[in-house]
Amino acid sequence: MLRAxxxxxxxxxxxxxxxxxxxxxxxxxxxxxSEMKQKxxxxxxxxxxxxxxxxxxxxxxxxxxxxxxxxRASLHDGIPTEDGLRCPYHGWLFDSTGQCIDQPxxxxxxxxxxxxxxxxxxxxxxxxxxxxxxxxxxxxxxxxYDGFVVDNAxxxxxWALVPSNWLQIMENSADPVHTEWLHGHLQEWxxxxxxxxxxxxxxxxxxxxxxxxxxxxxxxxRLLAGHGEDSDDWTIGHPIVFPNMLAVGNGDEKSWxxxxxQIRVPIDDTHTMHYWHxxxxxxxxxxxxxxLLDNVAWYEVVYKNADxxxxxxxxxxxxxxxxxxQGPIADRSQERLGTTDQGIITYRNMVRREIDKVxxxxxxxxxxxxxxxxxxHNLPLERNKHHYSDGLASLVRRTHARFSPxxxxxxxxxxxxxxxxxxxxxEHA
Numbered sequence: 523m524l525r526a527x528x529x530x531x532x533x534x535x536x537x538x539x540x541x542x543x544x545x546x547x548x549x550x551x552x553x554x555x556s557e558m559k560q561k562x563x564x565x566x567x568x569x570x571x572x573x574x575x576x577x578x579x580x581x582x583x584x585x586x587x588x589x590x591x592x593x594r595a596s597l598h599d600g601i602p603t604e605d606g607l608r609c610p611y612h613g614w615l616f617d618s619t620g621q622c623i624d625q626p627x628x629x630x631x632x633x634x635x636x637x638x639x640x641x642x643x644x645x646x647x648x649x650x651x652x653x654x655x656x657x658x659x660x661x662x663x664x665x666x667y668d669g670f671v672v673d674n675a676x677x678x679x680x681w682a683l684v685p686s687n688w689l690q691i692m693e694n695s696a697d698p699v700h701t702e703w704l705h706g707h708l709q710e711w712x713x714x715x716x717x718x719x720x721x722x723x724x725x726x727x728x729x730x731x732x733x734x735x736x737x738x739x740x741x742x743x744r745l746l747a748g749h750g751e752d753s754d755d756w757t758i759g760h761p762i763v764f765p766n767m768l769a770v771g772n773g774d775e776k777s778w779x780x781x782x783x784q785i786r787v788p789i790d791d792t793h794t795m796h797y798w799h800x801x802x803x804x805x806x807x808x809x810x811x812x813x814l815l816d817n818v819a820w821y822e823v824v825y826k827n828a829d830x831x832x833x834x835x836x837x838x839x840x841x842x843x844x845x846x847x848q849g850p851i852a853d854r855s856q857e858r859l860g861t862t863d864q865g866i867i868t869y870r871n872m873v874r875r876e877i878d879k880v881x882x883x884x885x886x887x888x889x890x891x892x893x894x895x896x897x898x899h900n901l902p903l904e905r906n907k908h909h910y911s912d913g914l915a916s917l918v919r920r921t922h923a924r925f926s927p928x929x930x931x932x933x934x935x936x937x938x939x940x941x942x943x944x945x946x947x948x949e950h951a
């Protein structure tokens with residue numbers, strides 16, 4: 523358990539807080555690139571600050587604090603210009619650095635505008651996302667993780683606004699044992715109540731777990747009942763990329779290969795934008811329709827049913843159920859951790875350690891400044907993940923991917939190489 527003040531240090535994300543200052547050393551996805559090709563501006567809330575993402579008349583993106591420095595009106599409905607965004611209230615114009623460059627009703631000789639500046643943050647595009655950086659300058663490099671830059675990939679991005687603090691979502695990723703219950707036995711029970719009798723790979727019992735640190739964060743490795751110590755899940759596992767991303771392996775490297783990222787973006791202390799970024803790569807010789815390669819699918823993940831209850835037949839809704847029912851900020855002073863919670867303890871210690879590094883004026887871990895070392899970051903990842911051995915079609919049906927507008931097309935593309943995976947799963951379940 524943690525004391526209340528320790529819990530606050532780890533969970534608060536606003537400016538000037540220990541956790542918030544550490545989190546501001548990283549880049550965060552704030553919108554899909556495709557969305558800003560269709561609109562001029564978008565409200566963004568990130569790390570407790572209200573912002574406006576906009577596109578100027580030259581097509582360049584900028585990110586400004588939402589309130590104009592003049593009378594504090596919103597810039598969301600501002601007028602784009604060649605050089606920035608003009609407040610619709612009195613016409614003050616701000617460039618992408620936040621500097622006021624025009625006050626049309628002030629005297630021409632006035633130098634007033636030179637003394638007016640609002641907050642502005644850097645933005646970059648990568649892998650179908652627009653990313654923002656809110657920390658001190660010079661900004662570190664936007665990390666080029668493999669799933670964002672892999673060629674010839676079918677990409678899709680799901681999103682859900684979750685009413686819980688970012689830390690309890692990340693802690694769930696450091697808790698491998700929950701999968702056999704929340705995604706295994708619970709899934710089977712939900713389907714049993716509906717009249718079906720299924721057994722899923724997720725239900726297999728954990729015999730060992732471990733969490734070695736590595737350069738990008740920490741690995742999550744598990745030895746499942748019936749598996750040898752040469753299994754991918756144990757020898758490789760998958761990474762928790764510090765501070766806020768989980769990378770997950772896929773079913774069979776000879777059929778479909780996927781780079782699946784779960785990215786937890788702290789909106790404020792009690793809300794997190796959760797993104798599922800998936801890049802599917804076909805094996806050589808498999809034909810993929812060009813439109814699937816040219817466009818990034820974007821969709822909302824609906825985690826509650828029409829009656830307001832959690833949709834517990836969906837793996838990702840099961841996770842959200844666990845995050846949300848802990849409360850907006852989990853009260854860690856009331857928890858009782860057991861032997862299977864070693865990953866949670868390890869991750870909390872990492873967060874605390876990196877907060878201390880930032881307080882000393884150092885870069886935290888996983889910050890990149892050398893372009894030569896940022897060409898691509900290939901993350902260690904299990905390629906024969908037992909949990910996904912039910913096959914792609916089964917995985918899509920039971921996860922966030924069911925909401926993707928291209929879900930059926932993706933399954934159709936990989937159907938010829940995916941057949942037999944379900945049979946393999948039943949054989950080894």
